Amino acid sequence: SRRVTVRDIAAAKQRGERWPMLTAYDALTAGVFDEAGIPVLLVGDSAGNCHLGYESTVPVTLDQMVMLSAAVVRGTEHALIVGDLPFGSYQESPAQALRNGARLLKEAGVGAVKLEGGERTAPAVELLVQSGIPVMAHIGLTPQSVLALGGYPVQGRGEEAANQLVRDAKAVQAAGAFAVVVEAVPTELAAQLTASLAIPTVGIGAGAECDAQVLVWTDMAGMTAGRVPKFVKQYANLRSVLGDAARAFGEDVTAGTFPGDEHSFH
Ligand code: KIV
Ligand code: NA
Secondary structure, three states: OOOOOHHHHHHHHHHOOOEEEEEOOOHHHHHHHHHOOOOEEEEOOOHHHHOOOOOOOOOOOHHHHHHHHHHHHHOOOOOEEEEEOOOOOOOOOHHHHHHHHHHHHHHHOOOEEEOOEOHHHHHHHHHHHHOOOOEEEEEEOOHHHHHHHOOOOOOOOOHHHHHHHHHHHHHHHHOOOOEEEEEOOOHHHHHHHHHHOOOOEEEEOOOOOOOEEEEOHHHHOOOOOOOOOOOOOOOOOHHHHHHHHHHHHHHHHHHOOOOOHHHOOO
8 A cells, every 4th residue: 555645645734634743763663653543754853862862953963864764664654754854964055955855765765854944944945845855844943953042942922933933834835845843832823824824734832723743752652751841742651661561571580580481492
């Protein structure tokens, strides 16, 4: 059976259908989400924080994104796989964005790429799309700018910031993006963007009116250590499930109760 395409995504907006997106960073986890029917999987550069042990997405390299994206493609059959272009791999010029976006298609086999920025990165979006690379844009809070932003504050508050966000959304739509992630934006503004755009909005911390919703899988499944952001709903507590399994294994080994005869050869 064929994979979800950007045409299916456009048709869903026409029909007013909402859809879920999750991040994935490895073949096994991606396979679980694919079997669960999640139609779009994002190999996010949140892999920096959530998979590779960095403090932010800033250190993530294109080589790392190619490796993780290729694993997610191999582990799935149905989902549209979107690969993030990491910090520094597209800001220089549209030509740089095309060169590196093409690597994600050719070497990892993704069906689309994502990059951060609105008006500023619209020329890169336009060249990618015209070259045959589907692009998901990402506006509002853009985590690759964490150092310039001084953290992860809610975006689009106040008239000037709200107007800029509307211009950013219109710019990436005009440049040909097939969808746009809207991150950490007041519900009312995200609803206004969603109503005014022909392409779907994919919300994270942007309220219930978006066309789609995305969560980082380690947050969604309760794998993340410590506090999670306000906008996260935890649907499982994998961290405690896995910790319990590891503790039980450790206790069995120290007690000499594993392996049992049923796990042994004679
Ligand atoms: O890297 C990521 O996981 C993302 C999503 C939060 C949209 O960009
Ligand atoms: Na990202």
